Every structure is written in structure tokens, then in C-alpha cells.
Amino acid sequence: xxxxxxxxxxxxxxxxxxxxxxxxEYRGAFLSQVVFMFINNLMLLFxxxxxxxxxxxxxxxxxxxxxxxxxxxSGAYACQALLFGGSFTLSRAIAEGRLDFYxxxxxxxxxxxxxxxxxxxxxxxxxxxxxxxxxxxxPSPGLxxxxxxxxxxxxVVMTSFAVLANSLSFWLGQSEQLADELIxxxxxxxxxxxxxxxxxxxxxxxxxxxAGFVSYLPVRIxxxxxxxxxxxxxxxxLGLALLARLVFYLGLKRYESGNLVVINATE
Amino acid sequence: MxxxxxxxxxxxxxxxxxxxxxxxxxxxxxxxxxxxxxxxxGISFAVEAGELLAFIGRNGAGKSTTIKMLTGILNPTxxxxxxxxxxxxxxxxxxxxxIGSVFGQKSQLWYxxxxxxxxxxxxxxxxxPHRDLAKRLDAVVELFELAEFIKxxxxxxxxxxxxxxxxxxxxxxxxxxxxxxEPTIGLDVVAKLKIRELIKRLNEEENTTIFxxxxxxxxxxxxxxxxxxxxxxxxxxxxxxxxxRHNYLTTRIVNVKFAEPCPGLRLSNAEILKHTEKGVKFRxxxxxxxxxxxxxxxxxxxxxxxxxxxxxxxxxxIRDIYRRPAGEGEQDAVS
Ligand SMILES: Nc1ncnc2c1ncn2[C@@H]1O[C@H](COP(=O)(O)OP(=O)(O)OP(=O)(O)O)[C@@H](O)[C@H]1O
Ligand SMILES: [Mg+2]
Numbered sequence: 001x002x003x004x005x006x007x008x009x010x011x012x013x014x015x016x017x018x019x020x021x022x023x024x025e026y027r028g029a030f031l032s033q034v035v036f037m038f039i040n041n042l043m044l045l046f047x048x049x050x051x052x053x054x055x056x057x058x059x060x061x062x063x064x065x066x067x068x069x070x071x072x073x074s075g076a077y078a079c080q081a082l083l084f085g086g087s088f089t090l091s092r093a094i095a096e097g098r099l100d101f102y103x104x105x106x107x108x109x110x111x112x113x114x115x116x117x118x119x120x121x122x123x124x125x126x127x128x129x130x131x132x133x134x135x136x137x138x139p140s141p142g143l144x145x146x147x148x149x150x151x152x153x154x155x156v157v158m159t160s161f162a163v164l165a166n167s168l169s170f171w172l173g174q175s176e177q178l179a180d181e182l183i184x185x186x187x188x189x190x191x192x193x194x195x196x197x198x199x200x201x202x203x204x205x206x207x208x209x210x211a212g213f214v215s216y217l218p219v220r221i222x223x224x225x226x227x228x229x230x231x232x233x234x235x236x237x238l239g240l241a242l243l244a245r246l247v248f249y250l251g252l253k254r255y256e257s258g259n260l261v262v263i264n265a266t267e
Numbered sequence: 268m269x270x271x272x273x274x275x276x277x278x279x280x281x282x283x284x285x286x287x288x289x290x291x292x293x294x295x296x297x298x299x300x301x302x303x304x305x306x307x308x309g310i311s312f313a314v315e316a317g318e319l320l321a322f323i324g325r326n327g328a329g330k331s332t333t334i335k336m337l338t339g340i341l342n343p344t345x346x347x348x349x350x351x352x353x354x355x356x357x358x359x360x361x362x363x364x365x366i367g368s369v370f371g372q373k374s375q376l377w378y379x380x381x382x383x384x385x386x387x388x389x390x391x392x393x394x395x396p397h398r399d400l401a402k403r404l405d406a407v408v409e410l411f412e413l414a415e416f417i418k419x420x421x422x423x424x425x426x427x428x429x430x431x432x433x434x435x436x437x438x439x440x441x442x443x444x445x446x447x448x449e450p451t452i453g454l455d456v457v458a459k460l461k462i463r464e465l466i467k468r469l470n471e472e473e474n475t476t477i478f479x480x481x482x483x484x485x486x487x488x489x490x491x492x493x494x495x496x497x498x499x500x501x502x503x504x505x506x507x508x509x510x511x512r513h514n515y516l517t518t519r520i521v522n523v524k525f526a527e528p529c530p531g532l533r534l535s536n537a538e539i540l541k542h543t544e545k546g547v548k549f550r551x552x553x554x555x556x557x558x559x560x561x562x563x564x565x566x567x568x569x570x571x572x573x574x575x576x577x578x579x580x581x582x583x584x585i586r587d588i589y590r591r592p593a594g595e596g597e598q599d600a601v602s
Pocket of ligand 2: 330331332448
């Protein structure tokens with residue numbers, strides 16, 4: 001059990017460093033992407049700052065909260081994109097029969113696909129996330145640790161959600177666009193303060209599109225710590241990950257190695 | 268014991284049928300109809316350890332599908348198979364440690380990284396201890412002559428160099444069986460020879476069982492002792508390469524040089540292809556005619572200076588097998 005875990009970590013790490021090396025092959029592009037992402041995030045936040053010069057709070061959310069929200073959401077996204085970048089393109093891999101490669105190797109297919117890619121631009125998001133976090137709270141080591149754990153858990157939620165969305169193509173055939181839009185929606189909602197939504201929408205955001213577990217709940221934990229919320233957060237991340245795994249492997253039974261041949265019957 | 272044992276293996280692909288237009292799309296979503304395509308239809312064969320076997324057939328015959336089932340990538344629709352005593356689609360991960368595969372049309376190397384980095388990564392995927400990997404890498408680099416370009420990003424390699432790296436990548440973990448699906452596709456003559464030599468050495472020096480598909484007659488002729496031909500998902504021939512070469516196509520071309528011109532030559536059971544003052548070229552079918560009879564007839568009429576008999580090229584033999592309708596010409600060939 002322990003050696004198994006050690007092996008898995010080594011495996012993830014080796015992929016991670018190989019991905020980084022790949023990105024370094026194009027140092028110029030890498031750096032400009034990172035800088036671009038950083039500036040892009042900063043501009044979004046600037047928009048909120050302008051808004052908050054007009055009003056004090058927005059349904060209980062202050063600019064401080066929004067900054068923390070941005071730190072948490074971009075941190076969670078960075079975790080997904082850097083560690084599990086394969087989650088974005090999973091349905092394409094399914095449609096194009098690219099799972100063959102992973103199926104021929106002696107490692108768990110899902111984990112292997114997930115770590116096979118790393119979006120270099122997300123380093124910009126990570127730097128942004130940490131910088132904004134440093135600006136908001138008086139960053140004690142304890143709080144930083146909590147922050148890192150929370151963005152990792154948020155990253156797991158985002159990754160699991162992406163796996164679920166992308167696994168649809170096992171059943172629906174070519175559905176990359178649908179999956180992309182779902183993934184995009186989760187990220188977008190994670191960047192809005194919860195306060196602006198109605199109760200019904202909030203219900204959706206804690207279930208179907210779990211932005212609540214990517215950013216709202218972590219923000220609440222960081223500003224107003226309760227153990228119950230921490231436990232809830234971790235259980236949700238774990239549960240969603242297990243569900244995603246289950247659904248993926250169920251779908252994999254239907255995998256036909258580039259199975260999405262559509263015949264045009266004209267008669 | 269057979270390392271590959273296949274019994275009645277079948278694969279039916281189901282493709283969604285879609286009628287044109289929006290209405291068709293909606294209907295396909297609500298009430299999908301499927302067309303079934305039998306890609307592999309109940310094939311059976313066994314391969315012994317150390318064999319070097321060609322698995323050939325026309326485009327779409329079912330070769331890749333068969334390999335995907337034998338490597339555990341695809342689930343079959345019916346039938347059974349064992350590779351090294353394991354059912355591939357049930358024990359996929361366990362089997363992966365002992366087999367290797369190369370799909371000529373897909374790369375398993377990291378495009379942006381040098382092959383050496385891919386090898387290291389594969390080393391950890393296969394959990395090869397560091398020291399063993401270093402030793403193995405040295406041996407493989409030497410055998411495949413990779414030293415010159417092993418540190419160049421794969422995207423900058425020629426196709427031939429890349430393919431050498433691909434095969435090298437598939438044998439790092441010392442598989443007992445490797446599946447090579449069109450390893451010479453797109454290569455020039457020299458690169459092909461190189462790959463063939465490597466495959467041969469792998470088979471001879473490491474006693475690796477090799478299951479090879481190719482559209483190149485040279486690969487089959489120069490490498491393989493046994494040939495299985497698959498057509499429309501069914502095995503139509505399973506025999507030795509030498510049988511194919513010598514006995515399958517029974518036509519022979521005879522070239523004769525005359526000492527004296529022989530304008531009135533008549534041969535009763537031969538088809539004359541060319542007849543000049545200098546010589547004659549004719550085709551006979553050894554199944555219905557004996558060469559001696561025809562030559563006897565020839566000698567009775569002409570004064571000959573030189574005679575040569577050509578066997579048909581392997582490529583022609585294969586073309587002929589593909590052209591025959593199913594069920595014909597196999598009775599005397601299946602061993
Ligand atoms: N994933 C798939 N979904 C549907 N049909 C498929 C799929 N893969 C293969 N087929 C069909 O199955 C048949 C056999 O295909 P296969 O790829 O095994 O042929 P092959 O012998 O390898 O051909 P080639 O020499 O062109 O590589 C073909 O008719 C092909 O169209
Ligand atoms: Mg093929």
C-alpha cells in the first residue's frame with residue numbers, strides 16, 4: 001500500500017517534470033503565456049475593484065472577499081491545469097482513439113491520461129493566485145497551508161468535473177463542445193461572488209456545477225474557519241473524484257479505439 | 268506451449284447511422300440506429316514462442332483490430348484469446364509488463380522531448396529499477412544505433428530514425444512478445460532494411476516472439492517464416508513463407524536464348540509472351556504442365572544457348588492471394 005503510493009507519486013512527479021521540460025523547449029512562448037495569464041487575471045480583478053469603489057459590499061461580499069475568491073479559484077484552476085492537464089482534452093482523446101496508448105501501458109489509464117499534459121500558461125495563474133493571497137490575508141504559515149490544501153481540493157473538484165463532462169462522449173459520441181462549455185461554465189461561476197446569485201442558482205452551484213466547492217466554500221473557510229466546512233469540502237472533493245473514476249471506467253468499457261465513426265446513410 | 272492462442276475471436280463494431288440534415292441529427296440522438304460492421308470474424312490460430320510471423324491482409328481486413336484485442340486495448344465481441352497465458356482484455360495491466368507494441372501510424376514518443384527522455388519516462392512507467400534501465404538503455408542504444416540522435420527532440424528526427432526509437436521504446440522492458448503494426452510504413456528502402464535487420468536480431472538474440480503486419484512483400488519475404496493472411500476478417504491462409512514462395516503461385520516464366528533463330532517455334536502448353544530472333548519468353552503453369560515436357564518440346568525445335576526459370580515475386584504471390592475470392596486456393600495451402 002505504502003510503496004504503491006510512493007510509486008504513484010514518483011510517476012506523477014516524473015510526468016510533471018517531463019511536461020515542464022517540454023514547456024521549456026519553447027521558453028519564449030512559455031514566459032509570454034505565463035505573463036499574459038497573470039495580466040489577464042489582474043484585469044478581471046481590476047474590474048471588480050472599480051465596482052467596489054462605488055459600493056461598500058455586494059450582498060455581504062467585500063472587495064477583500066472577491067480578491068480571496070480570485071486567489072482561490074485561480075489557484076484551484078492552476079492545480080487542475082498543471083497537475084491534471086489531460087482532463088481538458090479527455091473527450092478528444094476518446095474520440096480520436098488516443099486512449100490506445102495508455103491502454104497499452106501498465107498504469108491506471110485515467111490517472112495516466114490526466115497527468116499526461118500540463119498547461120504551461122497555468123503557472124501564470126498559480127503565481128497570480130499566490131500573489132493575491134499574499135495581499136489579502138495577513139499570511140501566517142498556518143493560513144498558507146490551509147490555502148494550499150484548499151486550492152488542491154478545489155483542483156480535484158474541477159478535475160473530477162471535467163472528467164465527468166468529458167466522459168459523456170463515451171455515450172454521446174462526439175461531444176467535445178458540450179464538455180468544453182461545461183468546464184468553462186464551472187470556471188466562470190467560480191469567479192463570481194456567491195452573493196449575487198439567487199437561492200435556486202446557489203443550489204445548482206453546490207451540486208450540478210460545483211463552483212461552490214471550488215471557491216465559495218474555501219473562501220468561507222479562510223475568512224471564517226469551521227471544522228465542519230473543512231470536512232465537508234474534503235468529503236465532497238473525494239466523493240466527486242470517486243464518482244468521476246467510476247463513470248470513466250464504466251465508459252471505458254464502451255471504448256472502441258476511435259469508435260466515433262458516423263456513417264451517413266443516404267436513402 | 269503457445270505464447271499466443273486465439274480461438275474464434277470476433278469483433279463487431281457498431282457505428283451510429285445518421286441521416287443527413289438536422290432532422291437526421293435529432294433522430295440519431297433520440298432513437299439511434301446502428302450499422303454493424305464485422306471487422307474480425309471468428310479467427311483462430313496459435314503462435315509458438317520465438318516465432319516471427321507475418322499477419323497480412325488488405326486495407327481494412329482486420330489486422331489492427333486483431334492486434335488491439337491481443338494487447339487488451341479492445342474488448343472482443345466473441346471468442347477467446349490468451350497471450351502468455353493471460354486473457355488480454357481481463358489482465359491488461361499485468362500483460363503490459365510482458366508484451367510490447369508499436370503502431371506505425373501512431374507515435375508513443377514525446378514529440379517535443381528527446382527520445383532519451385521518453386525512454387526514461389517509460390522506464391518508470393514499467394518500473395524498471397534505475398540501474399537496470401541504464402544498462403538496458405546502453406544495450407538498446409547500441410543495437411539500434413541511436414547514439415547520434417538520442418538527445419534530439421523527436422520532432423526533428425527523420426521518419427526512419429523515429430521508427431527505430433519507437434521500436435527501441437517498445438522493448439525496454441524486455442517483452443517476450445511484440446506486436447508491430449506496420450513498422451516500415453513510409454520508410455525508404457535503406458531505412459526499411461535497417462528496421463528489418465533490427466527485427467531479425469531482436470527475434471534471434473532475445474528470442475522475442477514477433478507478430479508483424481505489413482503491406483511490404485519484402486518485410487514478409489526477408490523476415491518471416493510463417494504468414495497468416497486475413498481477408499474481410501477471416502483467415503484465408505496460414506502457411507510457411509517458403510511454401511508461398513515455391514508452391515503457391517504455380518506459374519513460371521521461362522527465358523530462353525537461341526543459338527540460332529527459330530521462327531517456327533510452337534509450344535502446346537505454354538503462353539508465349541515474347542518471341543524474337545534472339546530468344547523466346549513464355550509462361551507455363553506447373554500445376555497443369557510439367558516443365559520437362561515443355562522444355563522437351565522446345566529442345567526438339569530450337570537450338571538453345573541459355574535458359575532461365577523465374578519464380579514469381581512475393582509481391583505477385585500476395586497480389587494473387589488477395590485477388591482470389593474467399594475459399595479458393597486455401598485447401599492445399601493450409602498446413
Ligand atoms: N473504431 C472503429 N470503429 C468502427 N469501425 C472500425 C474501427 N476500427 C476499425 N474499424 C473497421 O474495421 C475494419 C478493420 O479495420 P482494421 O483497422 O483492423 O484494418 P487493417 O487490416 O488494420 O487495415 P489497414 O491495413 O488499412 O491498417 C475496417 O473496415 C474498419 O473500417
Ligand atoms: Mg491497420
